[in-house]
Amino acid sequence: MATASGQPVYRATTTAPVNIAVIKYWGKRDVTLNLPTNSSLSVTLSQRSLRTLTTASASANYPAEDTLNLNGKPQEIQSSKRTLACLSNLRALRKSVEDADASLPKLSALPLRIVSENNFPTAAGLASSAAGFAALVRAVANLYQLPQSPRELSRIARQGSGSACRSLMGGYVAWRTGEQADGSDSLAEEVAPASHWPEMRALILVVSAEKKDVPSTEGMQTTVATSELFATRAESVVPARMDAIEAAIRDRDFPTFAEITMRDSNTFHATCLDSWPPIFYMNDVSRAAVRLVHDINRAVGRTVCAYTFDAGPNAVIYYEDKDSELVAGTVKAILGASTTGWDGPFYENLAHLTAPGVSFDSIDSRVLDVLKGGVSRVILTGVGEGPVTVEDHLVTETGEMVNN
Amino acid sequence: MATASGQPVYRATTTAPVNIAVIKYWGKRDVTLNLPTNSSLSVTLSQRSLRTLTTASASANYPAEDTLNLNGKPQEIQSSKRTLACLSNLRALRKSVEDADASLPKLSALPLRIVSENNFPTAAGLASSAAGFAALVRAVANLYQLPQSPRELSRIARQGSGSACRSLMGGYVAWRTGEQADGSDSLAEEVAPASHWPEMRALILVVSAEKKDVPSTEGMQTTVATSELFATRAESVVPARMDAIEAAIRDRDFPTFAEITMRDSNTFHATCLDSWPPIFYMNDVSRAAVRLVHDINRAVGRTVCAYTFDAGPNAVIYYEDKDSELVAGTVKAILGASTTGWDGPFYENLAHLTAPGVSFDSIDSRVLDVLKGGVSRVILTGVGEGPVTVEDHLVTETGEMVNN
CATH class of the missing domain: 3.30.230.10 (Ribosomal Protein S5; domain 2)
Known part of the structure; x- marks a missing residue:
């Protein structure tokens, strides 16, 4: 003080x-x-x-x-x-x-x-x-x-x-x-x-921003009020998935964690589409990211990555650090060096890459085009800690706002 | 013989x-x-x-x-x-x-x-x-x-x-x-x-054909086997909708017919999205057609048109003949004269139109762009009769195939 x-x-x-x-x-x-x-x-x-x-x-x-x-x-x-x-x-x-x-x-x-x-x-x-x-x-x-x-x-x-x-x-x-x-x-x-599971990584594909169609606060209540599929998700689908994904996290079982994550994202967006009037958050770029993840997993022969979408078109792709080259390395090769956001604390084991982790032959060619044209930047990050007390105050000792 | x-x-x-x-x-x-x-x-x-x-x-x-x-x-x-x-x-x-x-x-x-x-x-x-x-x-x-x-x-x-x-x-x-x-x-x-209701019209927007992603025979069984929302639609949602839409048809109640049609299309595609792996039939052009229909209905102040989508991106828009100018007339103005398929038996009350039935000011500007770029042809038709016995045989009297 x-x-x-x-x-x-x-x-x-x-x-x-x-x-x-x-x-x-x-x-x-x-x-x-x-x-x-x-x-x-x-x-x-x-x-x-x-x-x-x-x-x-x-x-x-x-x-x-x-x-x-x-x-x-x-x-x-x-x-x-x-x-x-x-x-x-x-x-x-x-x-x-x-x-x-x-x-x-x-x-x-x-x-x-x-x-x-x-x-x-x-x-x-x-x-x-x-x-x-x-x-x-x-x-x-x-x-x-x-x-x-x-x-x-x-x-x-x-x-x-x-x-x-x-x-x-x-x-x-x-x-x-x-x-x-x-x-x-x-x-x-x-x-x-x-x-407990520090190897979890998240690669956010920022999809060129259209105006957001329906704010989530409004959208979710439209879904509650109108979707005839919604109650099934809330009352029966999610409780089972919560139990299953908590067990997967305890066991650090990435394939199970990944499948539940993808399926719940899909079910959530399904209830949005089932709302009246319907709500669409995913677009063709989002769909291309879904395909990419399925194509990578198929090519590798095991589940190495998972997508999830919030109330917007951005894809978040989860994977484990050991599979960085296969997942983030492939996305980087698709998007090209001109995409911003690769640098930062999680970049080090990608910096040396010169080829995609998964051959482009294994990926739908339309997916490559749509992603390259539709993703403007990425954010490369991973699981982290909760709030931290720090001393770089935004208010001075005398109560003035710090101008940054 | x-x-x-x-x-x-x-x-x-x-x-x-x-x-x-x-x-x-x-x-x-x-x-x-x-x-x-x-x-x-x-x-x-x-x-x-x-x-x-x-x-x-x-x-x-x-x-x-x-x-x-x-x-x-x-x-x-x-x-x-x-x-x-x-x-x-x-x-x-x-x-x-x-x-x-x-x-x-x-x-x-x-x-x-x-x-x-x-x-x-x-x-x-x-x-x-x-x-x-x-x-x-x-x-x-x-x-x-x-x-x-x-x-x-x-x-x-x-x-x-x-x-x-x-x-x-x-x-x-x-x-x-x-x-x-x-x-x-x-x-x-x-x-x-x-x-009973001969005024029903259907305008099919043929969306530039990508390869069809999942054949419907395969897709529907994937949904049955994997979607956790599917049973709710089949067992509870559809039976109620069948009763309601049959009553709407008996009463020639277009707004009710339209809402049920749109909602069931949405629910069907929601169960596709909820399948594993997910199935997408609608694309950004399809979504633009959905928006267009909602925008036209909002601008007119009553429900004059309804969309439905099968296992592909094409939109089918139902409307009544008396609203042809408002619906088909607006679509025609958006797509422009270069789009093929307007001619034919249902065209006569559109041929004279020089302006859209609904002002473009009432329609999302992105919708206009996406439809104009994504719809290659239309088919303008309406409700019709069942099979008809005819005499223009494709096999000759002597059993040879007719070469057309």
Whole structure:
């Protein structure tokens, strides 16, 4: 804390990761509380590639209303019920702490200044809300020195953005749908830490961005309300897949993990197509990525890679590090050196490659053309850790926003 | 009959129509008998636009083995279990007729020469097997002067190609899944004749043909075996839709007919996507056609058109004649005069149009571009009658194939 203009400025800063679901969250049974119709499971991606950095600060110097600045732009915090719900929950927990120990500063009564930055461009088409709300909750919880575990905090992050609850932990993270009407048991929990299966890699193919057709919040409720296939997925298909993929993760059984991941992506998009009016997130480039993955697996003779698609056309391809040449090496050869995004912490065992890991003879020639024409950049990353407390604050000791 | 080379040549010739399902047939519960997992319903299309013409002839002059010539090419009839099953069934019925009346010629003992021609190019990407097997069964039944009704003959045509059973009748035709293991009650029946609702039109957008990815016979069994959503469609979704669309047809209620048609197409393709490995028949051009239909309906303020997609990317757009300008007129303005296929019997009330029926301002601009680039030809047609006996035989009086 600092006291430059009379009153102390309290600060805490954290990073938070992006996560990509392998069992998809699609459908809310309670829209206000963000309670899902089914459990989901994701892989937390390395913050060496993608992360949100957020500083939460509190000071009596600040204007009376809480403020949030995201990527240099002030946000309309008062109109965001989701943000207000998170902050209100966190303040209540701080109040309990203060009530139990009168020696503590009354931070719960102070205005907040929250500043957040993503290190990836919006144009990448990645859902940033998960990392953003996870970072916000983690940063304020740190500022307030809350004793709650990540699992307990996930109840709060979930109200900001459903999938945000899974970004409070690293590795392989389940979000249990829960049974209580108040959402008290709808929580994230670590199925396995990143260290259990650190070889998992993720190659994101960023598909040239059309305007997103239907925002996911709206789309998922259209599906819940209209798809006659949806209930089967939520009630019967997903519970079986959750059990199976958790076992596959425990056993580090990539082929099983991969098949469940691909099938659940397909089932999720099938329920979108079955919605009324229908929702399409995958396009011809996405379909080409699906073919590519099947063609690579067929050519290699075992399942070395898996695709998954969120509410957009980008493909995320999971594989194990030992198969980098076969998978990422083949994609790199298809897309050519001009595609951006190959450099970075996971590039080293690809840099020397001069030929595709899998011969182009094994791949549908239309697939090669469509991918080359439709993928503008890649992000090469892997499984990673949860939020990390850091000292590179985005608010100065005197409470000013840092200009980066 | 004629007797030029000693023995008589018996002939009968028929046309048969194409049909396009609005409740889709997808999945067999018995592969040999072509018994479906669910009932289906189709609109028989006018033979003024699309038809198969088939002559069945029998003569002791012919070589001992039955022969089939399709579009000028001899077919390997002995390796086609489906064709053999149809002919064997028809012969057995003829034998019964002969056994009951000794004065009749013993046609069941004579070799068959069957010659068939489609009036539409294979490149149109239309499933020709339905019209083909319907024409084959109808022609041989006529040659044999069988007393069986079209409904009874549908049991035989179904064994050639499932959807062929629906091409034995005109108008609006249901194929009842049936309950018997031997398929005896898996029959087509007329829900309403074409004259009940003659205003129905169909505009087929022929999408530049890629190679078809998965043949439908193989694809549907992949879906049955692997899609976890499939049973819900077959057991619960389709039965309710069959009841609802039959009522809509009885009431000539186009908006209800249209919504069910679109939703069932979407559900069918959703189960394809949910198959393992996934099956994609629709592409970005198909998706653009979906958008176009929704945009036209929204702009007009009522449901004036409906899309449906079979096992391929072609869109079939249903509408009523009174809305031709709004629907076909808009498509024509988008595709431009260079697109082939507009001429023909249903063109007259479009010929004078100089502007789209619906302003391009109401249509997503990407949709306009994708359709213009992706649709190579159209077929403008409407609901029509069932098979018609004709005299333009494809076999001469002396048993020779006619060279067209």
